[in-house]
Amino acid sequence: MEQIISIIGLVAGMIAILSSLVAKISQSAESKQISIRLGNSEIKININDLKEEDLAKIKDLVSENTVNGDDGGRR
């Protein structure tokens, strides 16, 4: 009997963890805006609807990165 209760607890706990993960992934996938960072520079763009100004921001950020060769100490 105790084993059955433990197995039920195990399954319920796994369902709770998986549902939290699925909720987090779907919340992230739903987001249209992404934030791109390099050191102290940060731009926010709507990746599904890129405008001229967004492209210019990306170019600036990337060229700044290439010129400085600085990874900002991340990752």
Add this chain to the structure above:
Amino acid sequence: MEMTVADDSSQNISKGATVAGAGSGAVLASLFNLLEPGGAKDILLILAPTFAVGVTAAWGLIGSLIDDVVADWKVRSQLKRAQKYLADVRADENADPNLVQELQNQVDSLQKLAVQLSSRRVEAIVDSSGRA
């Protein structure tokens, strides 16, 4: 790693953390309860809530990692879409040269960004405040 989130997203994160923490506590307690009776079982059962609190505390980090992976995927899929659209437009003889140029700019920018992302020089993360 820092993330920009709106108020409702913060609530979602803390709700997710609570559910994941409680779930992991239940999983661990159930697993430890299945062990043979003895010293280790009792100690692990007592420690199960501590592990659950650890999972709750680490949930923000897990969420940031998920945001990071999703942002990378979004940039790469947008690049693929733009490349395909550019190829389609180029195949059309009557295509507007301005449109071709615009698409080419978009593909160039996204390509550079994808390269920087793959070398991990630039960090992209889903901004939950910009949800649809």
